[in-house]
Amino acid sequence: MTAGRDDEATIGVIIPLYNGARHITETLRSVLTQTHTALQVVVLDDGSSDDGAEIVRPMLHDPRLTLVQKSNEGIARTRNAGLALLGADVAYVVFMDHDDLVAPDLYERLLRVLARRPDAVGTYAVADWIDADSAPLGEGEFARFMRDRQAVRGGRVVPLAPDVDATLPELFLANHLYPPSGILLRREAVDAIGGFDPSYRVADDWDALVRLSRRGPIVPLDEILVGYRRHGANASGNAALNVRESRAVWARTYYSPDNSTADRQVLRAAWRGMQRHKFRIKSAAARRELRARRVSVALRRQLDAVAHLALVRPLRRWGR
Numbered sequence: 001m002t003a004g005r006d007d008e009a010t011i012g013v014i015i016p017l018y019n020g021a022r023h024i025t026e027t028l029r030s031v032l033t034q035t036h037t038a039l040q041v042v043v044l045d046d047g048s049s050d051d052g053a054e055i056v057r058p059m060l061h062d063p064r065l066t067l068v069q070k071s072n073e074g075i076a077r078t079r080n081a082g083l084a085l086l087g088a089d090v091a092y093v094v095f096m097d098h099d100d101l102v103a104p105d106l107y108e109r110l111l112r113v114l115a116r117r118p119d120a121v122g123t124y125a126v127a128d129w130i131d132a133d134s135a136p137l138g139e140g141e142f143a144r145f146m147r148d149r150q151a152v153r154g155g156r157v158v159p160l161a162p163d164v165d166a167t168l169p170e171l172f173l174a175n176h177l178y179p180p181s182g183i184l185l186r187r188e189a190v191d192a193i194g195g196f197d198p199s200y201r202v203a204d205d206w207d208a209l210v211r212l213s214r215r216g217p218i219v220p221l222d223e224i225l226v227g228y229r230r231h232g233a234n235a236s237g238n239a240a241l242n243v244r245e246s247r248a249v250w251a252r253t254y255y256s257p258d259n260s261t262a263d264r265q266v267l268r269a270a271w272r273g274m275q276r277h278k279f280r281i282k283s284a285a286a287r288r289e290l291r292a293r294r295v296s297v298a299l300r301r302q303l304d305a306v307a308h309l310a311l312v313r314p315l316r317r318w319g320r
Contacts, residue, residue, distance in 0.1 A: 006115040011107055012090040012187065013041040014082030016075050020098035021052035023229065025059070026134065027098055032062055036107040040090055041065045042082045043098075047072030052098075076196035076204040083195050086187070093187045095205065100127075100181035101134065101227035110184035113219050120165070121216040122185040124177050127226035134227065143224050149176050152273030165217035168210065168263060169270035172253050175206035177218060182226035189215050202238065203245035210253050214263060251319030271313060278308040 013031055017024055024043070031041055041064050045053040056067050070081065079095050086093065092111070096102075106125060113123040126146050129137040149160040151170045160170065166177055177183060193211045196204040209218065253259075254267055282305035289298035 006111045007036075008038055009091045009111065010038045010040055010087070010089050011036065011111075011184070012083075012086040012093040013039055013096050014079055014086075014093065015041065015043045015096045015098055016046050016078040016082070017043050017048060017052050017056070017098045018046045018072070018075075018078075019048045019050045019052065021048075021050040021055050022132075023099035024052050024055055027096065027100060028056065028059055028065070030101045030104075031096060032059075032065065033104055034102070034107045035105045036111060037064075039064045039107075040087055042085050043067050044078050044082050045069045046074070046078045074198060074201065076198040076200060079204070080195040080198070083190065090187055093185050093190055094183065095180040095185075097179050097181050097229070099229040099231075100179055101130065101229075102181060103225040106182065106225045107184065109221060109223075109225070113221050114184065114186070117217075117219050119216050120186075120219045121189040121212045122183055123219040123221055124166075124183040125221045125223060125225040126162075127179055127182050127228040128224050129230045130227040132229070132231050137230055142228060142230075146176050147222070150174070152270045152277075155269070155273050155276065157273060157277040162222040163220055165219055166209075166213065167217050168213040169266040171206075171210045171213050171218075172250070172267055173270055173274050175203075175209065177209055178205060179226065179228050180205045181228070183209075183218070185212065200245055200248070202241055203249050206245075207249050207252070210249060211258070214258060214260075247314065247318035250314040251316055254314045255316060255319065268313070275308045275311050279305045281305075282308065 015027070031039070043056050043066070045068065047070065053067060053069050059065055060067060066085070068085070083093065110123045110125065114120060117123070126143050128140060128143040131137040147162045149166070149170060150157050151160050171177070189212055192215065193208065196208050198204070200207055212218070254271065259267065282301055286298045286301035286305060289301060
């Protein structure tokens with residue numbers, strides 16, 4: 001695609017809305033005032049119990065904005081429903097959270113990245129936390145997390161520079177590419193993987209990125225251009241659910257029939273390298289406990305370390 005056509009390309013912005021009345025106006029303003037103006041914005045009210053949909057209605061004078069109300073189906077099905085509503089002219093798509101904020105030139109700058117990288121399926125900007133009142137939160141903690149990416153090289157876990165592409169083996173091990181509000185994806189690639197898997201409650205975006213990365217890399221734009229809202233209602237704060245769904249992503253990715261021979265090789269190397277890395281870290285912690293004469297704690301930590309070494313592949317049952 002030429003640079004001129006990228007300047008004119010329509011971006012579909014899909015915003016699932018669930019009890020987000022407090023922030024939806026600010027979120028929509030940050031989208032509708034983008035310097036890249038060719039947008040189709042679809043807000044899907046997913047059976048909310050608040051008046052978020054009514055708050056959106058006065059903004060429908062903007063012809064780029066559509067509101068759909070439906071019964072509650074969860075975020076993955078809602079994202080898929082929005083994808084199905086996009087016009088044939090939509091070449092790129094963003095799955096925006098209903099309470100996040102984006103810099104005015106985010107879409108323009110992400111389009112420039114993809115114009116230079118026809119091999120890539122998407123690109124993303126760095127996010128940092130904001131609080132319920134849109135003030136900065138955490139002194140850059142979340143931005144550091146996004147930049148603190150790792151990969152397995154030669155059997156060892158090594159840090160990745162912030163400007164290095166995100167690829168399948170890295171995304172398989174962990175997802176540092178969120179929230180989806182800052183990720184611009186080629187619509188044809190999202191269509192090709194069939195959208196989001198509704199069996200997930202919180203990891204549907206991670207799973208989708210892993211499946212997309214089989215088709216090409218995801219390119220970083222190493223600048224903080226997204227405000228990621230952090231508050232008590234964040235689904236990502238459910239630790240037990242995150243563990244279950246992380247295991248599901250690992251198992252389904254590792255054993256997927258979509259893996260090529262090369263995919264299987266890099267996934268195997270990534271998994272085993274990471275388990276050896278965790279074994280070394282936890283064994284070192286056990287030794288520190290032993291030196292402190294906390295023998296029972298040291299024993300528990302060493303047993304945990306050995307479990308990682310024994311876990312030569314994800315358990316198939318995690319994917320069920």
